[in-house]
Amino acid sequence: MRAVASAKAAMDAKEALAIHNYAKFGVPAEQVPVEARTIWFRTTWRNGAEQVCLRTRLGLWAAVPGTSKHEWGMAVDLEDWGPHNAGVDIGFMRANGWCPTVRSEPWHLEYRPLLVKIGEAGRCIK
Numbered sequence: 001m002r003a004v005a006s007a008k009a010a011m012d013a014k015e016a017l018a019i020h021n022y023a024k025f026g027v028p029a030e031q032v033p034v035e036a037r038t039i040w041f042r043t044t045w046r047n048g049a050e051q052v053c054l055r056t057r058l059g060l061w062a063a064v065p066g067t068s069k070h071e072w073g074m075a076v077d078l079e080d081w082g083p084h085n086a087g088v089d090i091g092f093m094r095a096n097g098w099c100p101t102v103r104s105e106p107w108h109l110e111y112r113p114l115l116v117k118i119g120e121a122g123r124c125i126k
Contacts, residue, residue, distance in 0.1 A: 003074055003097075003111040010096040011039045014089070039089045040079035042107065046070045069101075074114040078107045099124035 018037035019029045046054075051071055054062040062068070069075035076098070078089050090100065090109070098109040101123040115121045 003114065006096040006098065006111065006113075007039075007041075007044075007076065007093070010089075010092040010098070013095065014039055014092045039092060042077040042079040043070065044076045045073045069110050072114075074111040075101075076109050077105075078109065101125060 015037040018032050022032045022036070023029070046068070048065055048071060051063065051065040051068050055065055063070075065071070070077075076093075078093070090106070093109050097112050099112045099115075100106060100108065101110045101115075102108045103125060110123065112121065112124055115123055
């Protein structure tokens, strides 16, 4: 539940900043574009059957079923991670306890407090 709360805190922080920034130009909160105030997730938790399907379709690009941090509820993949946002969403997520762990997947983040708890804090990329 802490991972979910921290992701929500990141989303709330992004929304608050967007509303604040747009207000400087006289834009009311209800007119702030959703793209400016939302963190988009491609995937969050997945069950074992979904991981089996991914492994079957993607081969080595997907974790072995039973080992994916998505199955454990401690990983997310961001949808809006590309160069156009210059890591803004990742910054909000980092500030709330998430860290990238796979260099070839900049959209993949894991919840650092749980990594610490299971002795895998070293997975976080600076």
